[in-house]
Amino acid sequence: MRGRDVTLAAPLLAAEGLGKSFAGIVALENVSLRVDYGERVGLIGPNGAGKTTLFNCIHGMLVPDSGTVSLAGHDISKLPVHLRARRGIGRTFQRIELFPDSTVRDHLVIADRVRHGEKRFWLDVRRHGTPRPDEMQRSDEMLALFGLSELADEPIERLSLGQCRLVEVARALMTKPRLLLLDEPSSGLDRAEAAALASTLFDVQQRQGVAILLVEHDIELVARFTTRCYLLEAGRLLRAGPTAEVMASDEMRAAYLGSLPVPT
Amino acid sequence: MFANIGEDIVTAVLQGAPPGTVYALVALGFVLAYKTSGVFNLAFGAQAYASAVLYFKTHAEWGWPVLPSLAVSVFVLAPLVGFLLESLIFRHLRTAPPVSSLVVAIGLTIAIPSIVDLALDFQPRNGQIPLGIVPNGNSVYYPVFDLYSFSRDELMAMGVATAAMLALAAMFRFTMVGLKMRAVVESPRLTELNGLAADRISISAWMLSSLFAGLAGVLIAPRFPTLAPGRFFDIVVVAIAAAAVGALVSLPRAYIGGLALGVAIALFNTFIPRWANDHSWLRPMQNNITPALPFVVLFLVLVFMPGLRRARFAADPLAGVDPPPRSTVIPAPISASEIVRRTLGTTLLVVTLIVLFTRGDSAFLYLAGQGAALAVVYLSITIITGLAGHISLCQGSFAAVGAFTTYQLAARYDTSVLVGAVAGALVAAAVGALLSVPLIRLSGVWIAIATLAFAFFFDAVMVKFSWTGAPSGVATGDLVVPRPVIGPWDMASDKSFLAFLLAVLAIATVAVMLLSRSTTGRMLRATRGSEIAAQSIGISPTRARVLAFSLAAGLAGLGGALLVIQQESVNYDTNFAPFAALFWLVLVVTFGARAPEGAIAGAATFTLFDKVVLQGTFIGWLLRSPDRVPGLLPVSPKWRLVLFGLGTIQYASHPEGVLEMARARRNRRRAEDDDHDDDHVELALEASV
Numbered sequence: 018m019r020g021r022d023v024t025l026a027a028p029l030l031a032a033e034g035l036g037k038s039f040a041g042i043v044a045l046e047n048v049s050l051r052v053d054y055g056e057r058v059g060l061i062g063p064n065g066a067g068k069t070t071l072f073n074c075i076h077g078m079l080v081p082d083s084g085t086v087s088l089a090g091h092d093i094s095k096l097p098v099h100l101r102a103r104r105g106i107g108r109t110f111q112r113i114e115l116f117p118d119s120t121v122r123d124h125l126v127i128a129d130r131v132r133h134g135e136k137r138f139w140l141d142v143r144r145h146g147t148p149r150p151d152e153m154q155r156s157d158e159m160l161a162l163f164g165l166s167e168l169a170d171e172p173i174e175r176l177s178l179g180q181c182r183l184v185e186v187a188r189a190l191m192t193k194p195r196l197l198l199l200d201e202p203s204s205g206l207d208r209a210e211a212a213a214l215a216s217t218l219f220d221v222q223q224r225q226g227v228a229i230l231l232v233e234h235d236i237e238l239v240a241r242f243t244t245r246c247y248l249l250e251a252g253r254l255l256r257a258g259p260t261a262e263v264m265a266s267d268e269m270r271a272a273y274l275g276s277l278p279v280p281t
Numbered sequence: 282m283f284a285n286i287g288e289d290i291v292t293a294v295l296q297g298a299p300p301g302t303v304y305a306l307v308a309l310g311f312v313l314a315y316k317t318s319g320v321f322n323l324a325f326g327a328q329a330y331a332s333a334v335l336y337f338k339t340h341a342e343w344g345w346p347v348l349p350s351l352a353v354s355v356f357v358l359a360p361l362v363g364f365l366l367e368s369l370i371f372r373h374l375r376t377a378p379p380v381s382s383l384v385v386a387i388g389l390t391i392a393i394p395s396i397v398d399l400a401l402d403f404q405p406r407n408g409q410i411p412l413g414i415v416p417n418g419n420s421v422y423y424p425v426f427d428l429y430s431f432s433r434d435e436l437m438a439m440g441v442a443t444a445a446m447l448a449l450a451a452m453f454r455f456t457m458v459g460l461k462m463r464a465v466v467e468s469p470r471l472t473e474l475n476g477l478a479a480d481r482i483s484i485s486a487w488m489l490s491s492l493f494a495g496l497a498g499v500l501i502a503p504r505f506p507t508l509a510p511g512r513f514f515d516i517v518v519v520a521i522a523a524a525a526v527g528a529l530v531s532l533p534r535a536y537i538g539g540l541a542l543g544v545a546i547a548l549f550n551t552f553i554p555r556w557a558n559d560h561s562w563l564r565p566m567q568n569n570i571t572p573a574l575p576f577v578v579l580f581l582v583l584v585f586m587p588g589l590r591r592a593r594f595a596a597d598p599l600a601g602v603d604p605p606p607r608s609t610v611i612p613a614p615i616s617a618s619e620i621v622r623r624t625l626g627t628t629l630l631v632v633t634l635i636v637l638f639t640r641g642d643s644a645f646l647y648l649a650g651q652g653a654a655l656a657v658v659y660l661s662i663t664i665i666t667g668l669a670g671h672i673s674l675c676q677g678s679f680a681a682v683g684a685f686t687t688y689q690l691a692a693r694y695d696t697s698v699l700v701g702a703v704a705g706a707l708v709a710a711a712v713g714a715l716l717s718v719p720l721i722r723l724s725g726v727w728i729a730i731a732t733l734a735f736a737f738f739f740d741a742v743m744v745k746f747s748w749t750g751a752p753s754g755v756a757t758g759d760l761v762v763p764r765p766v767i768g769p770w771d772m773a774s775d776k777s778f779l780a781f782l783l784a785v786l787a788i789a790t791v792a793v794m795l796l797s798r799s800t801t802g803r804m805l806r807a808t809r810g811s812e813i814a815a816q817s818i819g820i821s822p823t824r825a826r827v828l829a830f831s832l833a834a835g836l837a838g839l840g841g842a843l844l845v846i847q848q849e850s851v852n853y854d855t856n857f858a859p860f861a862a863l864f865w866l867v868l869v870v871t872f873g874a875r876a877p878e879g880a881i882a883g884a885a886t887f888t889l890f891d892k893v894v895l896q897g898t899f900i901g902w903l904l905r906s907p908d909r910v911p912g913l914l915p916v917s918p919k920w921r922l923v924l925f926g927l928g929t930i931q932y933a934s935h936p937e938g939v940l941e942m943a944r945a946r947r948n949r950r951r952a953e954d955d956d957h958d959d960d961h962v963e964l965a966l967e968a969s970v
Contacts, residue, residue: 076817078813097816097821098813098816098817099815099816099817099819099820099821100819100821102816102817102818102819103819107817107818108817110813110814110817114811114813114817115810115811115814116806116807116809116810116814116815117810118806118810119806119807119810127800127803127804127807127818127820128818130800130803131804131818131819131820132818132819141795141798141799141801142795142799145798146795146797146798146799146800146803147798185814188814189817189818191818192818192819
């Protein structure tokens with residue numbers, strides 16, 4: 018029982034004292050970060066601040082030199098990417114990573130099947146590998162949520178960049194993650210598309226209750242979408258707190274505009 | 282005692298220098314092609330073969346003096362080949378993934394030697410010893426310290442290779458042309474934006490590299506007892522091992538790597554026999570390990586050198602301006618036309634089978650049986666390449682594992698060959714799983730090269746053990762394998778065994794189709810599409826790769842076993858040798874690796890195309906009389922290699938192969954979709970190839 022209490026008390030994601038350097042260049046230095054259940058958290062900073070490095074350390078693509086990452090109180094620092102995914106970390110990619118030669122529905126069905134990874138050899142043989150009614154239903158619901166129902170059987174090569182981003186998020190959500198990592202979801206989109214994506218994401222987040230950690234260049238998007246955010250510069254955490262506070266801070270101005278001489 | 286050892290070492294070094302320089306020479310040429318075009322040019326050996334054959338033809342057969350022969354074969358033919366390859370093929374593949382150009386290069390490895398043989402009416406024969414470029418090159422010797430005598434050919438090859446290396450390095454470092462060439466590799470488009478004609482630079486780079494291939498070919502030829510394309514391919518694989526030491530981009534290191542390999546082999550040759558006197562377990566290694574050394578080195582370098590592993594292929598920063606790849610998802614067919622098509626197809630198949638079983642003569646039955654067994658092997662390529670997206674060049678070795686297991690069980694323990702075939706499939710699957718483990722961290726082209734190294738290692742070492750392949754002194758063709766008997770059903774006749782093979786093939790086909798649609802198939806396809814995205818939804822990349830390799834190896838093992846039962850003996854060299862097995866991949870990829878039809882059509886082509894089409898049997902049957910067949914026929918079976926070798930060229934734009942491409946196009950046309958954009962993209966793609 019005690020173990021469970023500890024689990025409940027722990028935040029969803031806790032990164033403690035992460036450090037990482039590449040060939041002598043310090044990319045991250047003693048960075049700690051926390052995301053609670055159902056929270057929307059932003060991660061901002063100028064180019065080269067270490068956002069992506071931090072992100073990849075959390076996701077498992079990079080192994081940090083120091084520090085730990087834990088999910089719901091369990092240390093996941095040593096787990097490979099796919100096992101972290103099974104424990105409930107979903108993600109999207111800055112450069113779209115979809116499966117070529119597959120339809121939109123294929124993307125959702127495969128994610129759903131990995132999530133319900135039961136032994137399904139004979140089921141596949143019996144059904145020739147076609148999706149079961151419940152799989153169809155779950156993927157239909159997800160498609161509807163993202164307004165992709167019309168595109169269900171389209172090969173992803175025919176989709177626009179914005180639609181591809183939605184498919185990425187939908188695929189990640191099909192694995193029922195507790196934490197969704199969004200890597201620059203607005204990159205390559207214009208203002209209107211980015212706004213549409215943000216409102217869809219907001220909708221989905223409200224319904225699914227998933228926590229989101231957002232790395233984003235578009236400060237406006239972060240300001241509207243997140244409640245709390247972390248400001249990173251040169252591998253160090255400059256400031257953390259409610260988004261509005263961080264946005265208005267001197268550190269923020271300094272990080273993005275450089276420190277200006279104070280007029281006397 | 283120590284003086285002796287020192288003397289031995291010096292002797293070995295001297296002895297190793299000539300072959301070492303030869304390796305260095307080819308390694309240089311290979312690195313040059315790679316450095317200037319980004320293409321992993323396995324066809325380098327075929328280019329070398331072309332010049333070597335022309336030199337032999339003009340100098341030895343037509344009696345031309347050395348200089349004109351050399352000029353025509355090395356300074357005219359070789360650059361011409363390079364010009365044609367670049368302008369007709371590789372220019373259009375510059376933004377294609379490296380694996381695509383590798384597949385095309387493999388196709389050219391098959392096609393070019395046959396084109397050369399056909400054009401020059403050349404037939405590799407025993408006893409036609411290639412000549413060097415100096416008179417009496419192989420009979421005049423110069424002793425050094427009374428330890429080793431260099432022949433004039435050897436000295437000449439060493440001198441030319443060293444000079445070429447220095448010239449190349451100087452060109453890359455100090456000349457404008459070298460700088461431009463390096464720029465084109467990085468990004469042809471960016472180079473053009475800077476006002477340089479990328480096409481012209483790229484062409485000169487290819488011509489230069491091809492000149493090197495020609496030079497290497499002519500210089501190397503005297504080392505071979507006869508001119509055969511396979512030997513030139515072997516030497517390229519050795520050269521890749523040498524070049525891998527320099528991470529494939531350093532010319533001096535490639536040169537040193539080549540020399541080091543030659544010397545290491547000579548050292549092995551000197552010392553292992555001595556140790557073998559004291560340690561009897563070394564004796565079988567003595568003959569096997571030494572020739573396999575380059576492949577072992579190559580494999581180890583690939584697996585353990587992280588720098589090479591992570592070396593990214595030149596990715597064009599402007600690749601994004603290309604139209605997106607055309608989807609290979611086949612549009613849903615109109616149901617009526619699909620029913621008609623299926624009915625027609627089934628009828629045709631049934632009629633063919635009835636004709637084959639009632640009217641086919643023994644030759645046809647034999648070839649059809651061989652085709653059915655090979656089709657099972659080819660289905661393994663459908664799994665590993667079509668489904669999992671890896672280019673495996675060791676499917677021949679997996680098939681041989683199945684074949685040898687069947688033979689050994691039948692010969693030693695009198696086991697039924699059918700049990701042997703199943704056991705062979707299982708052993709092959711285990712070998713495949715084991716092999717996949719060190720390859721986990723490799724990707725794309727590196728997997729292809731590592732599997733090629735394994736295939737050559739298997740060829741040089743494993744085949745020669747008495748517990749795998751041939752007992753010493755017995756050619757593998759003499760390993761007799763009986764036909765099976767199931768209860769009252771004796772399959773001694775080709776006809777009855779063909780029926781059995783077709784049944785197995787049908788089961789294997791259905792199994793592959795089910796696999797492709799199953800959850801496992803979807804996972805493999807997802808991992809093929811984007812490994813990191815597949816991981817991010819919880820798919821284990823390790824598991825996917827081990828699974829793909831063991832399934833494919835198992836199926837290849839089963840097919841190999843069936844093939845030797847059908848042929849009633851193990852013909853390792855004709856059936857399973859690495860160079861022979863290259864053509865398998867070429868056929869399956871040309872027809873289509875994504876669906877079983879491609880494998881079946883490929884196998885049918887392999888065994889029947891020559892008999893049915895090239896020898897004019899089909900046209901004779903159409904014209905109702907063999908006498909009316911036009912005099913053009915029969916044509917050489919080498920056309921098969923030319924046609925399908927060149928067929929791989931479409932792989933870059935249509936990785937799904939000709940069969941699916943045709944079907945997708947038909948469906949799209951029938952659907953009369955007013956999606957004109959798609960047509961535009963397709964037209965643009967076709968125009969660019």
